[in-house]
Amino acid sequence: MVTAALTISRQAVFPERGVIELTTIEVQPPASDQLVMRVRRVGICATDLHLLEGHIGDPFPLVPGHEFVGEVAAIGGDAAQRRNLAVGDRIAVEMQLPCGACPRCAEGRYNICDRDDPADGLPVGREYGVNIPRTAEPGLWGGYSDYLHVPAEAIVHRLPESVPWDTAALVEPLAVSFRAVQRGRVTEGDTVAIIGPGPVGLLVSAAAKIAGAARVVMVGTRPNRLDLARRFGTDFTVNSREVDDVRGAVAEALGGLADVVIEIAGVTDAQSLAVTLVRRGGRVVLAGACGWSADVTFGADRDLLTREIDVLPSFLSAGGYEPSIAALTDAAYPYADLVTHRFSLEQVSDAYDVVREKRDDVIKAVLVLAD
Structure with a gap:
């Protein structure tokens, strides 16, 4: 078994209310039923700003970002077989991490999953980039990061090659x-x-x-x-x-x-x-x-x-990814025109200023983690 770190990931972290720091973390190889996603784009959402300002609970330290798309960087054998995915495949991962077994998940309303298992240290209603702290292993729970941890319960969708990364960032x-x-x-x-x-x-x-x-x-x-x-x-x-x-x-x-x-x-x-x-x-x-x-x-x-x-x-996006990907593929509307601003991870504070102040006719800003 390989135990060495896969690589080093940059991350933007909210260590506490009102503070943004840039740091790094080691990325470990995935277990057999897991994969690691290489983040290409992550959208900046007003929710991210509210989180930074402490308006949505106390999830700190937090790696924000729930509007992410990218590709498979590493994948375990069981996950590859079950998901029919391989390294390099383009994917979107839903921001919710439902248990799949509680009454709400059984109803198809996995956006309000009732899973409550204090043993794993994760909150009820687990959401990437919103309420899973960086202190929860392996620390890759938000899209403002080069790499993202994708456990077995995550909902993963394949993205078509025809949709450019900037446009794909609108899938969530x-x-x-x-x-x-x-x-x-x-x-x-x-x-x-x-x-x-x-x-x-x-x-x-x-x-x-x-x-x-x-x-x-x-x-x-x-x-x-x-x-x-x-x-x-x-x-x-x-x-x-x-x-x-x-x-x-x-x-x-x-x-x-x-x-x-x-x-x-x-x-x-x-x-x-x-x-x-x-x-x-x-x-x-x-x-x-x-x-x-x-x-x-x-x-x-x-x-x-x-x-x-x-x-x-209407809370979050349950059941919405399939029609979303179909719509972006069909391209009946000028989706790409919504992405008006692109920033690097190191420019996240500047990006927040633009979004917060609605400068330069900004519609949607994205962080470019990799081209």
Whole structure:
């Protein structure tokens, strides 16, 4: 058995709240049922910034990054046979590490896996780059790293050669978008209102049209994002800063209130607005993360009870990777145009400044770990 380290991996680490450090770690060869992924690209998500600021628990020290794609760097014999993979194959690994055995996993809702095994020192609802500390062996649990540990329970997808790495980095946010569309049961002929034209919101527009939506309206505040939404299937846009009656503007655009409203802005005001834009008996999907301490207010009878709408949270990306990879392969929408900024791992602090301040018309920024 080979026991020597495979190589050395660079990593960006959050050792504590508000601090970013660059360091290295040894990468050990995988066990028979495991593989090691060579990270090529990792997207920068607003969640990463919230983690750094301490808004999402206390996972420190943490290697962030959950929007990663790359290739097989090393693979154990059992994993190679079970997954039909070999060194050099292009892959995406889902950010969730489900147990596959709990009641939630049995339902197919592995995004809310209930696994609770204190013996391994890992949290319930294990997520790469979010809540698994670097102190958990082997320390390769986030995409801001040259290499990533992929255990037997990880969900791995093969990526086609035709999808460039920068575009492939959108597979996770697009999977989140498909999950939200699936939760809203968007089907042929539906009208859809989307609140929040960030990267995921733009991808929700494409996913809704792929699902058969007849008309889509995007609600937001940034004119450049609203303009871009039209290239991703949006038929109408509403700038909520420029109209006095957002509800009326949405109804005018769609010929009535929406069958489905999908909120992805990640602010409580947007979630409160969402329930007012849907028709009686319609569906509202709340997919934007607002932070653990955020509370949202609805009119219990006025907005919910007497209109009998479905309010459906959508968490992460379960079931979304397959349609996401198919959509990126089909390339019906200009996905590559969303990746506007590329940074090296050593430039992560500069990248965060750009994303946080929304400088230079940034849409999506990625870290390039290897070309």
